[in-house]
Amino acid sequence: MYKKEEIEKFIENLDIVQVIGEYVTLKKAGANYKGFSPFKEERTPSFTVSPTKNIFKDFSSGIGGNVISFYMRINNITFYEAVEELSVKYNVPIRKLNISKKSSFQNEKYYEIMREAQEIFSKNILKSEQALKYMENRGFSLEEIKKYGIGFSFDTWDNLLNALKEKGYSEEDMLELGLIRKNDKGNIFDYFRNRIMFPIYNEAMKPVGFGGRIIISNDNSPKYLNSPDSKIFKKGNELFGLYNRGENIKKKGLAILMEGYLDVLSAHKNNFPNAVASLGTSFTEGQAKLLKKYTNNIIIAYDNDSAGREAVLKAANILKKDDFNIRCLSIEGEVKDPDEYLRKYGRKNFLEILKTSKGIFDYLFDGFSKNLNLNEITGKRKMIEKFRSFFANVTNNTEKNLYISKLSVELGIDKEVLLGEFGNFSTVQKKYRKNFVKEEKVFLFKRRFELFCNSLKSLTEARERDFSDSFVISGTGARFSITFDLAWKVMKDILIQHYAIIGFVTGSPRDVLREAFKANLIGDDDWMEMLKVRNELIHDYDGAVVKTHCEMIVGKYIDLFYEFEKIVKELAL
Numbered sequence: 067m068y069k070k071e072e073i074e075k076f077i078e079n080l081d082i083v084q085v086i087g088e089y090v091t092l093k094k095a096g097a098n099y100k101g102f103s104p105f106k107e108e109r110t111p112s113f114t115v116s117p118t119k120n121i122f123k124d125f126s127s128g129i130g131g132n133v134i135s136f137y138m139r140i141n142n143i144t145f146y147e148a149v150e151e152l153s154v155k156y157n158v159p160i161r162k163l164n165i166s167k168k169s170s171f172q173n174e175k176y177y178e179i180m181r182e183a184q185e186i187f188s189k190n191i192l193k194s195e196q197a198l199k200y201m202e203n204r205g206f207s208l209e210e211i212k213k214y215g216i217g218f219s220f221d222t223w224d225n226l227l228n229a230l231k232e233k234g235y236s237e238e239d240m241l242e243l244g245l246i247r248k249n250d251k252g253n254i255f256d257y258f259r260n261r262i263m264f265p266i267y268n269e270a271m272k273p274v275g276f277g278g279r280i281i282i283s284n285d286n287s288p289k290y291l292n293s294p295d296s297k298i299f300k301k302g303n304e305l306f307g308l309y310n311r312g313e314n315i316k317k318k319g320l321a322i323l324m325e326g327y328l329d330v331l332s333a334h335k336n337n338f339p340n341a342v343a344s345l346g347t348s349f350t351e352g353q354a355k356l357l358k359k360y361t362n363n364i365i366i367a368y369d370n371d372s373a374g375r376e377a378v379l380k381a382a383n384i385l386k387k388d389d390f391n392i393r394c395l396s397i398e399g400e401v402k403d404p405d406e407y408l409r410k411y412g413r414k415n416f417l418e419i420l421k422t423s424k425g426i427f428d429y430l431f432d433g434f435s436k437n438l439n440l441n442e443i444t445g446k447r448k449m450i451e452k453f454r455s456f457f458a459n460v461t462n463n464t465e466k467n468l469y470i471s472k473l474s475v476e477l478g479i480d481k482e483v484l485l486g487e488f489g490n491f492s493t494v495q496k497k498y499r500k501n502f503v504k505e506e507k508v509f510l511f512k513r514r515f516e517l518f519c520n521s522l523k524s525l526t527e528a529r530e531r532d533f534s535d536s537f538v539i540s541g542t543g544a545r546f547s548i549t550f551d552l553a554w555k556v557m558k559d560i561l562i563q564h565y566a567i568i569g570f571v572t573g574s575p576r577d578v579l580r581e582a583f584k585a586n587l588i589g590d591d592d593w594m595e596m597l598k599v600r601n602e603l604i605h606d607y608d609g610a611v612v613k614t615h616c617e618m619i620v621g622k623y624i625d626l627f628y629e630f631e632k633i634v635k636e637l638a639l
Contacts, residue, residue: 068161072160072161073149075160077134080158081117082115082133082136083099083115084156086122098114099114099115100112100113100114100115101115103126104124105129105139106124107463107464112126113126120133137151137152173297176243176297177272177298179235179240180265180275180298181273183230183243183245183276184273184276186226186230187219188212190219190225191216191263193218198211200262204405205409216262216265217263218262219263221259221260223259224255226245226246227246241254243299244257244295244299245257245293258278260280261278261280262279263277264306264331266304268304269308269310269311269312269356270310271309271310272298275304279327279328301345302350303350303352304356305342305344305356306342306344306345311360315340318339319363320361320363320365321342321360321365322338322367322395323343323344323349323357323365323366323368323381324342324343324368324403325343325374328405329404330342332404332405332409333404336412336413337413342357348377348380349385351384351387354388354390357390358388362390362391363390363391364390364393365392366378366381366392367394367395367404369403370397370399370401370403375433382394382459383459386426387459388461389461389462393424393425394423394424396419404416427469430452430453430456431472431476434449449477450487457469457470470484483562511556514555514556514559518552519631521549521552522631525545525549525619526624528541528545529620539612542612542619543611543616544603546599547603547604549627551600554597557582558578560585560587560634560637561581575597575600579594579597589629592622592626596626599623602615
C-alpha cells in the first residue's frame, strides 16, 4: 500500500504525455494534446491529454483519469501492478507503507507451504513405479517430470498432512490452502490422494495450487481435482502454463488455449511455450482479461469431441467481448486432443495444423452447418439461432458487419435482414424508417396501403346502413374480409421491408400477426379473433355466419383497422 501523498508525488513525477504517447499518437493542440481514442473506434479525434492538470479525457467513451488509471485500463492490470510497472519502467521511485508487510508476509508463508508441498509430491513420484509408468506412457521422461515439477500424492489419508506438520506448518494454513480437508466428525485428511500432481503457478511463477489427475479409474472420484480457491488462488483468474508475466506469449504474439494440463505440458515440451489452459473449468472472463495483458491473438485448441466443440463457442463468446482475434484448431480423425496428436504425429505436423487453423466464424459455420439443410427455410432459421449468442458478443462493429456479410452470402438471405436479426434493432428500425430498399417495393407498399384505406372507408359506410337488408349484411362481410386481407399484407410489407424482420416462415396471416404484435404494429390479441372471423366468412354460403358477427365488425373491428391505419401513417413511410 502507498500513502496518498506518495501517490500524488508519483503522478507529478511521471510524464503523462510520454506514458500515454506510447499507446496513442498525440498531436499538440494549444496547451493540450489530442489523438484518437484507444478505447473506442472514432473518426474524429476526441482523446485529450492535459499535461498541466496531469489528466486525460476520452470524450467518445467518457473515460478519464490520471496516468495510473490510464495505464491500468490499457494494460488490464490492477492499481498496484500499474504503480510497480510504471515505477520500474520510467525509473520513478515510490515508497510503500510498512503496514502491508503483514499481509505480504502471510502470503509469502502460503507460497512457502505450497513450495514445500510441491517438493513432497515431487519426491513421492520417484517412489511410485505406477505413477512413473503412467507419465512414461504419456511421453514424459524422468528429466521432463522434474523440469515441470510433476509429482504424485500417495493413496493415504495423511501423508502430506504429517510431512508438512513435521516442517512446522499449521493445520489452519493447510486448510486455507485446500491441501487438507476436515469432515463433519472433525477428522482431518489429505485433499489429494492417489493422483498425478501438476503444480499451478501464477504469472509471477509463485505456486498457488495443484491439479490432480487420478491414475486408477474410480467411479466415485472425479478424473481431475483442483485446489479450491484460497487467499492466493482464484481458479477463474489463473491459467495453467502462464509463466513470467506471459513472456512466452508476448514473444510468440499469440496464445494457444487448450483444455488440459497434459495438453499444455506436451505443447511446452514440443516448443510451444505459449500454450495455456483453464483450470478444469469453463473459460472465464477473468482469464480472458489476464490474456489480454499479453496478446490480442488466440488459437483455441480444444478436444476433438462434442463437449470440446461446445466449449469453443462459450470461450469465443467471452473472448469476443474483449475483441480478441480468434482462430480455431481442427483436430481430425480419431485423435481426441492436442496431447495425443503431439505424441502420435509430432511437433512438425502440429505446427502445420496450427497454420491451417480456421477463423472463428468459419469454424463455427462449419460446425453449425452439420446435419442442417441450408437449402430449406428451417435449416436457415436454425443456423441463425446457432449464431445468435456469438453475434451478441462481437463488440467490434466492423468485424460484425463482415461476418454478417459472409453469412448473408452463405445463406442467401439479404444482409439487411440479418442486420435486423443480429444488429441493434432500434438502429435498423431508424435506418429503414424513411426509405425502403427498392423503389418498386415502395410503390407496391403504398399502393397496397392505399387500397386498404379505401376498403376501410367503404366498410365504415356499413355503420349507416340498415342491417335488416340481407344484401347489406353480405356486403359488410365481404368488405370486412377484403379489408382484413389487405391489412395483414400491409403488415407483412412493413415487417420485411421496414423492420427487416424474418421471424415468420410461411408468411401466413397468423405468423404475420404474431410478428406485427411484437413490433407494436397492432396492440392486442383481438386481431387473432378477427382472423378467426375472416376464416369463418370464407365458408359462409348462406349468410348465417356474417349475421352473428356484424355487430362486432361495425362496433369493434372497424376501430381496430383505424388504429392500425394511424400507426402506419405515423411511421411516415
